[in-house]
Amino acid sequence: MKRFAELIQQLETSNKTNDKIAALVDYFNEADDLDKPYVIAMFTGKRPKRPVSTALIKLWAVELSEIPEWLFTESYHNVGDLSETIALILPPPVQISDRKLHEWIKDLALLNGQDDTHKKAFIVNAWNSLETRERFIFNKLISGNFRIGVSNKMLVNALAKQSTIESSKIMHSIMGKWEPSDITYNDLIAGVHVNTDNSWPYPFCLAYALESEPASLGEPKEWQAEWKWDGIRGQIIKRNGELFIWSRGEELVTDQFPELHFLANELPDGTVLDGEILSVKEGKVQAFSILQQRLNRKTINKAQLNDAPVGFYTYDLLEHKGRDLREDPLATRRQLLEQTIQQLQTQDIVALSPIVIFSDWTSLAKLREGARELNSEGIMLKKLDSLYHSGRKRGDWWKWKINPYTVDTVMIYAQKGSGRRANFYTDYTFAVRDGDQLITVAKAYSGLTDAEIKEVDRFVKKNAVEKFGPVRTVKPELVFEIAFEGIAESKRHKAGLALRFPRIARWRKDKKADEINTLDDLRQLLQSTL
Amino acid sequence: MRQNFTYLDFVYYHMALIKFTSKGIYCAQGDFYIDPWKPVNYAVTTHGHSDHVKSGNKAYLCHELTKSILNHRLGPDLNIQTLPYHKQITINGVKLSLVPAGHVIGSAQIRLEYKGEICVISGDYKVEYDGITTQFEPVKCHTFVSESTFGLPIYKWQPQQEVFAQIKDWISGNRDKNKTSVLTAYSLGKAQRLMKGLEGYGDIYVHSSIANLNEGFLHSGVNLPETIRITPETRKEELQKGIVIVPPALSDGRWIKTLTSPATAVCSGWMQVRAGRRWQSADAGFALSDHADWPGLLSAIKATEAERVYITHGFTATFSKYLNEIGIESEEVKTQYGNEEEEEEKS
Ligand SMILES: [Zn+2]
Ligand SMILES: [Zn+2]
Numbered sequence: 001m002k003r004f005a006e007l008i009q010q011l012e013t014s015n016k017t018n019d020k021i022a023a024l025v026d027y028f029n030e031a032d033d034l035d036k037p038y039v040i041a042m043f044t045g046k047r048p049k050r051p052v053s054t055a056l057i058k059l060w061a062v063e064l065s066e067i068p069e070w071l072f073t074e075s076y077h078n079v080g081d082l083s084e085t086i087a088l089i090l091p092p093p094v095q096i097s098d099r100k101l102h103e104w105i106k107d108l109a110l111l112n113g114q115d116d117t118h119k120k121a122f123i124v125n126a127w128n129s130l131e132t133r134e135r136f137i138f139n140k141l142i143s144g145n146f147r148i149g150v151s152n153k154m155l156v157n158a159l160a161k162q163s164t165i166e167s168s169k170i171m172h173s174i175m176g177k178w179e180p181s182d183i184t185y186n187d188l189i190a191g192v193h194v195n196t197d198n199s200w201p202y203p204f205c206l207a208y209a210l211e212s213e214p215a216s217l218g219e220p221k222e223w224q225a226e227w228k229w230d231g232i233r234g235q236i237i238k239r240n241g242e243l244f245i246w247s248r249g250e251e252l253v254t255d256q257f258p259e260l261h262f263l264a265n266e267l268p269d270g271t272v273l274d275g276e277i278l279s280v281k282e283g284k285v286q287a288f289s290i291l292q293q294r295l296n297r298k299t300i301n302k303a304q305l306n307d308a309p310v311g312f313y314t315y316d317l318l319e320h321k322g323r324d325l326r327e328d329p330l331a332t333r334r335q336l337l338e339q340t341i342q343q344l345q346t347q348d349i350v351a352l353s354p355i356v357i358f359s360d361w362t363s364l365a366k367l368r369e370g371a372r373e374l375n376s377e378g379i380m381l382k383k384l385d386s387l388y389h390s391g392r393k394r395g396d397w398w399k400w401k402i403n404p405y406t407v408d409t410v411m412i413y414a415q416k417g418s419g420r421r422a423n424f425y426t427d428y429t430f431a432v433r434d435g436d437q438l439i440t441v442a443k444a445y446s447g448l449t450d451a452e453i454k455e456v457d458r459f460v461k462k463n464a465v466e467k468f469g470p471v472r473t474v475k476p477e478l479v480f481e482i483a484f485e486g487i488a489e490s491k492r493h494k495a496g497l498a499l500r501f502p503r504i505a506r507w508r509k510d511k512k513a514d515e516i517n518t519l520d521d522l523r524q525l526l527q528s529t530l
Numbered sequence: 531m532r533q534n535f536t537y538l539d540f541v542y543y544h545m546a547l548i549k550f551t552s553k554g555i556y557c558a559q560g561d562f563y564i565d566p567w568k569p570v571n572y573a574v575t576t577h578g579h580s581d582h583v584k585s586g587n588k589a590y591l592c593h594e595l596t597k598s599i600l601n602h603r604l605g606p607d608l609n610i611q612t613l614p615y616h617k618q619i620t621i622n623g624v625k626l627s628l629v630p631a632g633h634v635i636g637s638a639q640i641r642l643e644y645k646g647e648i649c650v651i652s653g654d655y656k657v658e659y660d661g662i663t664t665q666f667e668p669v670k671c672h673t674f675v676s677e678s679t680f681g682l683p684i685y686k687w688q689p690q691q692e693v694f695a696q697i698k699d700w701i702s703g704n705r706d707k708n709k710t711s712v713l714t715a716y717s718l719g720k721a722q723r724l725m726k727g728l729e730g731y732g733d734i735y736v737h738s739s740i741a742n743l744n745e746g747f748l749h750s751g752v753n754l755p756e757t758i759r760i761t762p763e764t765r766k767e768e769l770q771k772g773i774v775i776v777p778p779a780l781s782d783g784r785w786i787k788t789l790t791s792p793a794t795a796v797c798s799g800w801m802q803v804r805a806g807r808r809w810q811s812a813d814a815g816f817a818l819s820d821h822a823d824w825p826g827l828l829s830a831i832k833a834t835e836a837e838r839v840y841i842t843h844g845f846t847a848t849f850s851k852y853l854n855e856i857g858i859e860s861e862e863v864k865t866q867y868g869n870e871e872e873e874e875e876k877s
Contacts, residue, residue: 078845079684
């Protein structure tokens, strides 16, 4: 556990990819062999069942640290992470345990189904035997939610370096189906388990955002342009009579999309499609907010199938007649993809993502302007001779997104940040006008410079009207332009709608609060996207 | 407890000695201010950090060791009166003395006494002895004014020898990788503390703003570990083998980038929290603070046995609410202290 805690600290404090990879390589060289598969599982988002609820964990931590609950909450607001708050707030340990990471994980799994008294005894004893850093890890193990900025790609690079096995093979291996308790580290990275598993997907090839003008990419005729769809990137696999649908989050989502199950009969064995899961009605791609109604549901009813029918727009063909096509150029893969899709008997549900025909970059830029009407986010540019890379590789694939939507809002609440920013109000809530009322439409944290943050901070401190715990109501005076990617109906929000990925585009010092947008403006925008 | 004693009685009784005004903490009977943020006639100064001492006051009173800092920061022609710790003077009937605050070299709590009524203004303080600053002494008083920079229960410092062991590990790791270890530390206080804690672990190179302060201290007879002033002539190979200490203002600067594979570390209490470490562009963060942690604040306040505690800069609202809940009468006051780490001079 100590060694793993050390790794986490190294990963968190270094901000250079190479240092992180070096830390991972060191770890996999030195760590206990039985720990390693668990660490890989954790970093790739394989979550064990949560053995104890957050509410109970919090309750016991408050009890043990002998502070009032409100003070715990204030502390939590300051730290911004429950596991960390608990780790810091508990009294110092009374004994020191040197149990291994996998032993802790196994014991935690055994808590499932036990009564609360048992659970509490175990957790409290663990807290009392671990120092702050390890307690934090332990709390993260309970929640199963361990995000520390290690991408699959980074992990795979480190494993490849440590083991000298090719990185694409390792990517296959760790993305396949396996349980950390049933496999050794060496078998796992050697991929002993994956060849017998029909379901294993290929790592997705990802694009970088195009920040310069496309003319910098050279000759238009070397490039294939497609619409960039705003859905769920997916991989559909048909092998040995079985169909699997993977999402980019490396989750098997086959059951969620019955509309696509016909492919089990119609796709030939040894076929892997890359594409986008979208909601499509009468041939028109719907906004992401429509698709959202279908996501993360255990069961799907008739109404949902009717309201948000799902389709699959195919981008690429990764496996054809059992052969891995990824080393073939895009032009070849596209040709085989077209054949495969044309041979389907059921038409329209699974379609080719259309190629955007263009002769020069200027005309493509014009076409891109119309993306929003198609509910597309812009243009994808792929080099015709590009191979299908694992993950991101600069140069071959680019996403050329259209500019985000913007809305002028006024700041109405502010909340202090955490850590070193704890003395500054850094988290803001923004509102638009609705008659003579102000209605909250977005919360945003990022987008201002340090100097601007300090200026806003001074304003908040001077103009705070009310306090609710850490939140301050401020005089509605400061106008901010908020950029966002989409808009959706929402019953949970008072505004009746919610913005996707809102962030501060700029501080409009030139505008007064009576010049901000109205709720009606946003409603109209919502209607136009439906 | 106080049956025949109304709240107002209490206020009149205790508030006579100090008042919180728009210029700073004011003692009307003695007609002087403590750490005023606007120019006044007579400024009693707790310590040399820029949020506690401003220029433009007609006269200053501070500890002997704070004088060179004020001259260094505010100019040579100041009217400064100094006192050693515990020596009492009387200003219009108010007995005033300085008590060690343990925060930085020369830092003092201001103890005021008038007609048996005792009030102590802590300035900034830490409870743990750091080996170089005269150790904090609790003073029994009726009214205590405390800071609360780290007034949340998540801030509990590790013993400093453990923190220094981690810093040394980090430095030796850097040496193995031929990296230059650069520690950023506030030039008054943290820098001297690091010098002391890392004494003997390699040659210590300090930025000129730190070297200048050190010289002032050496003149005043403070025993400081040996350091080497960084000049344009200092060779990068020497720095790489040694330990480099620079003020935070330089941490993102060009100068560091000219070093041989620099590895930077921030030493500050804010490094206790991961979000604090992430916000820094440093390679490492060590939670080493010259302010009292949560247990430190509570123990210091309890030791004063004060009937009323005023909470200045930090987590004022939270901390005073908690004090009230555990039966210590407390109130938050607005001051302009608390930006000491922001306003480091850019030299
Ligand atoms: Zn200070
Ligand atoms: Zn201060």
